[in-house]
Amino acid sequence: MSANRLARAKPLGQYLAALNNPSAASAGRRRFVGSTAVRKSIAGNGQEHHHQHRKASTWSVSGVAGVAMTAGLLGWGLSELRHGGFPGAVLFDSGFSTPRYASMREMEQALKEIRQEIGEGEDIISTDPDDLHAHGYSEWSTTNPKGLPVAVAYPRSTEQVSMIARICHKYRVPVIPYSGGSSLEGNFSAPFGGISVDFAYMDRIVQFNKNDMDVVVQPSIGWQDLNEQLAKMGSGLFFPIDPGPSAKIGGMIGTNCSGTNAVKYGTMKDWVINLTVVLADGTVIKTRRRPRKSSAGYNLNGLFVGSEGTLGLVTEATLKLTVIPEEFSVAVVTFPSIRDAASAAAEVMQTGIPVAAMEIMDEVQMKVVNMGGATAPRVWKELPTLFFKFSGTKAGVKENISLVQAITKSNRGSNFEFAKDAREQKLLWSARKESLWSMLALRKEGEEVWSTDVAVPFSRLADIIEVSKKEMDDLGLFASILGHIGDGNFHESIIYNRRDKAERDKVETCVKNMVKRALEMEGTCTGEHSIGWGKKESLLWEVGPDTLGVMKAIKAALDPNWIMNPGKIFDRTD
Incomplete structure (x- = not known):
């Protein structure tokens, strides 16, 4: 983090005070980013790197208007149509007023201001229809709510992310983070439209501290790419969290992912030392310093890891490394x-x-x-x-x-x-x-794969797997079971015809029953896929309305306009 950014970072208490004072507030098999593959080569410690990426298309008012009428009407446009009928939350009702997102005119103005602040020499905004579709719909996801973003931003730095957030906060434009695009529960969908912030160009190793066995990285570096670069340096170290091959560090932080090595090395939360986070109004904070151990105040790492971008946008992460085994x-x-x-x-x-x-x-x-x-x-x-x-x-x-x-x-x-x-x-x-990938390759026209997960205590693993498998077989579903059984986490993957309502209903019943069994066994509705759009009901079953109310209070404090990845984890009106 540069000196000027450190100077701008506010203590969280000061930030919350500003938010509470309106007068003080400132205003296919593996799919890569968008419709293109973004690859890079980084030699050494944060050296120059090269992208091959189609230039973002030039924004115009008429271009956004045309795309928004088709792609965004069922997204952020609908939030305008229905913004008078939201009931209060279970707890802290007075803190949850009706959300109002940007109108068409405000959206156009926000995009115009972003371009003005970037300047003539750089274009980071795309309204290309392929980009919008890729950033609002996922063939991997179990759920894809209607609505697409009306623009995709490709920032190059924390400062640019901060500027985007500040302007979106001013106009109440939803902000949806995007890194690897491999999430499975609609985590990066855009049900209220807004701007998808794609970190494709923020994919560097910023600082490597070999003697301290840690590394500072940007959010769009893949875990495999990180390990390849560490190997090329001859470091003798590696980053052990290993989810899907295309996963990026930003998304891994957002979902607190695990992977096959979790039984020995734990999950993502265990390997984050500190985070640089852009909050809803553009404020930049750093959660901790660089020691691996600290008792200094609240554990803000634990707040942001697993929050799916609903509390802030991670732009840098300091990660622990470990020695490659003999x-x-x-x-x-x-x-x-x-x-x-x-x-x-x-x-x-x-x-x-x-x-x-x-x-x-x-x-x-x-x-x-x-x-x-x-x-x-x-x-x-x-x-x-x-x-x-x-x-x-x-x-x-x-x-x-x-x-x-x-x-x-x-x-x-x-x-x-x-x-x-x-x-x-x-x-x-x-x-x-x-x-x-093997499951996806077997799909026929009109078919999708529903992949979801739960986790239970070790002593109940055999019970839940056996019963869940029998139910899938009895329903006549082409379904498999797999997973990180070493930490009690397993997955169901089911191929079904999305056009056949009866078949989809069977799949939904099967998945809900699996979740309910896991909860009855003192387990969780998701071991690593996170909640996203698809498991909000399951989260309520798991934690109950009072705990959900506490989560909403945190959300309201950090994001009073409810613009950060809205519709994920819980709804304002649950």
Whole structure:
């Protein structure tokens, strides 16, 4: 963070006081950003990098008007039509007045002011219809509410993000953050229109502190790209959180993602040291300094990690790194039933064996991988399968393998199949990593994949997986179970015909039943996909109206105009 930005950053108390004083307030398989692929090469510590990206189309009043009439009418336009009928919230009713978003004229003025502040030499606003569609609709998502953004902004710096937020706050324009675009619960949808802020150009390593084992990055760097650059530096360090291959750090922070390594390394929240955040009115704050441990005030990292951009826009993150283990080993083992596999996984955790990763895929998902051909010429046994990753010292890995083999054998598991070398390790593990792409590849015209997740305590894993799988089979759904079973998290992926209401109703029933079972077992409605647009009802079931009211009070304090990614996590009127 530069000195001038540090000078502008306000203590949160001062910020809240300003907000409460209106007179003081300032006014396909893997899809990449928009309709183009944004790639880069970063050599070393924050050096010059190059993008290949189509220039954002020039904005005009008539262009926005034309797009907004078709793409935005069911989004932010509808918020204008219905803005008189919102009931109060469950708690703190006086703090939740009716939201009002920008009119057409105000939207045009906001975009005009953004362009004026950027200046003639740089164009960061796009109203290209392909860009608008890509930033409001996701083929991966379980839900896609009607409405698209009316513009996409491509900022290059924290200062530009701050300027965009300040102007949007002034005109009450919704602001929706976008990084990898790989979310599954409608997290980056634009139900009220507004501006999608795409961080495609903010994808650099800002600072690498090898001796302190941390790194400062911008939000659109991918976790795989980060690790590749750390390897090229010969650092001996890596960032261990590993969700979907196309995930970016900003989205990973927004959803508090996990990934296959979560059983050993935890989730995203465990690896964030501090964040630079642009708040709703453009104020820039930094949550902490750089020590890994601090007791200085509220844990604001915990507030912003998992908040899905509803409280602020993350423009930089300082992340912990860890040492690359001396030894790796990857193995797979099959089971006669999904209960046997889940029981073995639970026992591994209950015994305290430090596996690096432990993933489950049922026989349907193994068949899907074979059909999709992602790991060809390898053909997998179409049985419930556990995938194990072991890491550490050579002696430690050998001992842990022996202990896990004994547990799987006692749960009717087959003999371990080990990867012979690094190439085969990658192939074995890619079967798990390619699972979603393999499912998407099987879709026919009119079909979609509904992918959702829950998490439960270890002792209930076998129960919920077995019952959920049976229900899907009984309903005649083409569905699979897979997931990060080492931390109690598993996923259902279901192919269905979106045009067939009866089939969609069956899928919704199946998903809701899975969520309700998880909650009855003291679990959660989402282990890593987050709430987004699709699981707001489930969140209310999980935490209840009073806890939801506390969340809304925080939201109202930081974002009184309700412009930051509105419609996600909860509605103002729940």
